[in-house]
Amino acid sequence: MSKMYKISKERLDELYAAVSAVKSLYLPVRSGENQSEFKKWSDQSDVCLDSLNTVKSAKELFFPQSENLISFKVSGKDIELVEDRDPSEPFVLFGVRACDAKSFSILDSVFLSDPVDTFYKSRRENGTVVTLACRAPEETCFCGTFGIDASDPAGGDVKTWLTDTELYWEAVSEKGEELTKLLTGILSEADADADTKAVDDLKKNTKEILARLPLADLKLDYFSGDRLNEKLNDVFYAPQWQELYKSCLGCGTCTFVCPTCQCYDIRDFDTGHGIKRFRCWDSCMYSDFTKMAHGNPRTSQLERFRQRFMHKLVYYPANNGGEYSCVGCGRCLAKCPVSMNIVKVIKAFGGEKA
Amino acid sequence: MNNDVLIPQIGIVTDIRTDTPDVKTFRVNAPKGGKCFEHMPGQCAMLSMPGVGEAMFSITSSPTNREFMEFSIKRCGGFTEWLHQIEVGQAVTIRGPYGHAFPVDTALKGRDLLFIAGGIGLAPLRSVIDYCLARRSDYGKIDIVYGSRSADDLVDIDEIRNVWMNAENVDVHLTIDRPQEGWEGHVGFVPAYVKELNFDTDKTALLCGPPIMIKFTLASLQEMGYDKTQVYTTMELRMKCGVGKCGRCNIGSKYVCKDGPVFRCDQLDELPNEY
Numbered sequence: 366m367s368k369m370y371k372i373s374k375e376r377l378d379e380l381y382a383a384v385s386a387v388k389s390l391y392l393p394v395r396s397g398e399n400q401s402e403f404k405k406w407s408d409q410s411d412v413c414l415d416s417l418n419t420v421k422s423a424k425e426l427f428f429p430q431s432e433n434l435i436s437f438k439v440s441g442k443d444i445e446l447v448e449d450r451d452p453s454e455p456f457v458l459f460g461v462r463a464c465d466a467k468s469f470s471i472l473d474s475v476f477l478s479d480p481v482d483t484f485y486k487s488r489r490e491n492g493t494v495v496t497l498a499c500r501a502p503e504e505t506c507f508c509g510t511f512g513i514d515a516s517d518p519a520g521g522d523v524k525t526w527l528t529d530t531e532l533y534w535e536a537v538s539e540k541g542e543e544l545t546k547l548l549t550g551i552l553s554e555a556d557a558d559a560d561t562k563a564v565d566d567l568k569k570n571t572k573e574i575l576a577r578l579p580l581a582d583l584k585l586d587y588f589s590g591d592r593l594n595e596k597l598n599d600v601f602y603a604p605q606w607q608e609l610y611k612s613c614l615g616c617g618t619c620t621f622v623c624p625t626c627q628c629y630d631i632r633d634f635d636t637g638h639g640i641k642r643f644r645c646w647d648s649c650m651y652s653d654f655t656k657m658a659h660g661n662p663r664t665s666q667l668e669r670f671r672q673r674f675m676h677k678l679v680y681y682p683a684n685n686g687g688e689y690s691c692v693g694c695g696r697c698l699a700k701c702p703v704s705m706n707i708v709k710v711i712k713a714f715g716g717e718k719a
Numbered sequence: 720m721n722n723d724v725l726i727p728q729i730g731i732v733t734d735i736r737t738d739t740p741d742v743k744t745f746r747v748n749a750p751k752g753g754k755c756f757e758h759m760p761g762q763c764a765m766l767s768m769p770g771v772g773e774a775m776f777s778i779t780s781s782p783t784n785r786e787f788m789e790f791s792i793k794r795c796g797g798f799t800e801w802l803h804q805i806e807v808g809q810a811v812t813i814r815g816p817y818g819h820a821f822p823v824d825t826a827l828k829g830r831d832l833l834f835i836a837g838g839i840g841l842a843p844l845r846s847v848i849d850y851c852l853a854r855r856s857d858y859g860k861i862d863i864v865y866g867s868r869s870a871d872d873l874v875d876i877d878e879i880r881n882v883w884m885n886a887e888n889v890d891v892h893l894t895i896d897r898p899q900e901g902w903e904g905h906v907g908f909v910p911a912y913v914k915e916l917n918f919d920t921d922k923t924a925l926l927c928g929p930p931i932m933i934k935f936t937l938a939s940l941q942e943m944g945y946d947k948t949q950v951y952t953t954m955e956l957r958m959k960c961g962v963g964k965c966g967r968c969n970i971g972s973k974y975v976c977k978d979g980p981v982f983r984c985d986q987l988d989e990l991p992n993e994y
Binding site: 435644647655676680 | 722723724725726727728729768769770771772773774795796797799805806808809810811812955956957959960962963964965966967968969970971972989991993994
């Protein structure tokens with residue numbers, strides 16, 4: 366295990382400034398009452414480490430809501446390609462919760478599989494992820510269902526824990542070690558006994574809260590085994606969908622706040638000086654998502670609703686060794702205007718302990 | 720210039736042939752001549768005009784054509800409307816090739832082949848047919864059943880009459896939906912005509928056309944004694960990326976752009992019926 370460091374909570378601005386002097390620093394900044402978003406730090410930022418989830422997930426640092434792919438200059442019959450990729454520079458993403466940190470590996474399986482998405486890859490390579498353990502998981506949290514430990518987040522480069530007085534810091538990758546080196550003089554070495562105990566106490570306390578959460582016993586047993594393969598159609602044609610979809614408005618909010626949703630659209634925009642081709646988030650819940658010139662294979666909200674959950678709970682795991690495309694962050698539970706969400710789907714398929 | 724798979728290259732339309740009232744065939748070359756890239760029969764490419772649209776098309780020409788690529792395209796949406804009004808010399812963007820090809824060098828090799836196409840469904844099969852004709856000794860007897868709404872809707876009838884009908888050990892069976900003055904060939908729908916032709920079952924069939932035609936022709940073939948493992952077809956769903964990431968053509972655990980568009984018909988049984 367790597368060495369643990371610490372910095373007092375009052376001096377966090379010094380830490381942010383030191384990181385910021387070398388790389389862009391993104392972290393949760395208050396954006397409204399009980400709301401935060403990942404934003405670039407400045408000394409004016411109202412940093413918000415006590416909010417659990419940012420409104421949009423941290424995926425947008427690697428897979429932005431909209432990004433330029435290329436531009437074109439069109440004159441007469443000719444087309445000229447104009448390099449117009451948004452520059453990717455080294456950055457630090459601080460305050461990532463365990464659920465969002467896990468989502469990066471789920472997105473990696475999509476974007477880094479052959480053929481590699483170089484836009485995503487360059488951001489992943491440039492990004493150093495500093496996770497932040499949860500102290501106060503909420504009723505909407507169910508990361509435990511996916512084997513994620515909110516008290517000890519995996520998938521980042523540095524792990525941190527925030528107590529009432531201190532931020533504890535532990536590098537867990539080479540990139541994390543490099544960042545730690547940059548902060549020599551800002552971080553001090555943690556005490557082997559007292560500080561280790563403080564972190565252990567925090568972990569223990571978080572685990573106790575997690576065990577008492579209303580969704581602590583949510584189980585995915587139904588979405589496993591041959592239902593992911595030869596009996597996949599049993600899930601697809603299950604009667605549950607007939608009821609579940611009914612409340613869905615098709616607004617796509619769940620998709621946009623979801624850390625693992627990765628569907629995208631490619632569109633052109635005429636700037637007046639040329640054509641920008643950009644990629645932006647899209648949603649399989651939208652009626653024109655699959656629309657072709659000669660027809661649309663998913664004409665009903667039932668089909669579109671089913672597609673989203675089949676993908677997360679059946680298709681993605683079928684292609685990725687049983688790993689689900691959900692991290693239990695609970696954003697869709699909090700944000701869906703009609704309170705329809707993946708937990709209701711899992712429960713409808715027997716996911717609740719009797 | 721970055722070389723992401725989503726970034727296209729420039730292609731120049733060097734010839735445009737009007738095949739039918741709503742199908743034109745576009746010849747595309749790299750700006751310096753030659754082909755933009757190599758492909759195998761059944762694979763697709765993304766064609767686009769910036770600001771107009773980008774869409775996936777099967778590559779109609781055979782890879783054995785060393786000089787150019789061709790795309791037979793039906794006018795049926797915004798981008799294809801645009802394509803149908805361009806002139807020779809127009810630049811487009813092109814990226815690919817995408818997807819799995821027909822197994823021309825494995826499962827199809829040495830076999831008697833039965834090609835069955837409806838309407839614009841000939842576009843992907845033409846690539847295979849011309850590939851097989853260029854390597855004639857690698858394949859057995861070739862039968863081609865091709866149907867369209869009318870005699871005017873048969874795509875590239877000149878090649879069919881002048882090349883295919885004169886090729887060695889190749890039989891071409893044309894049909895149109897309704898009787899028409901001057902048409903002395905067969906009249907009737909493809910699924911019924913296939914049964915009427917009563918092919919022996921020791922063939923591999925390649926089937927492409929409108930979904931309804933595929934469905935009924937597959938049923939005809941099964942009634943004749945064909946197993947689904949003997950029949951290949953292509954699927955079409957909306958696509959944006961072409962590489963299995965944008966999510967649009969996801970059906971079951973497959974992405975049509977990358978796992979297809981060519982499927983053996985028994986493989987389709989594993990997919991939800993959502994196409």
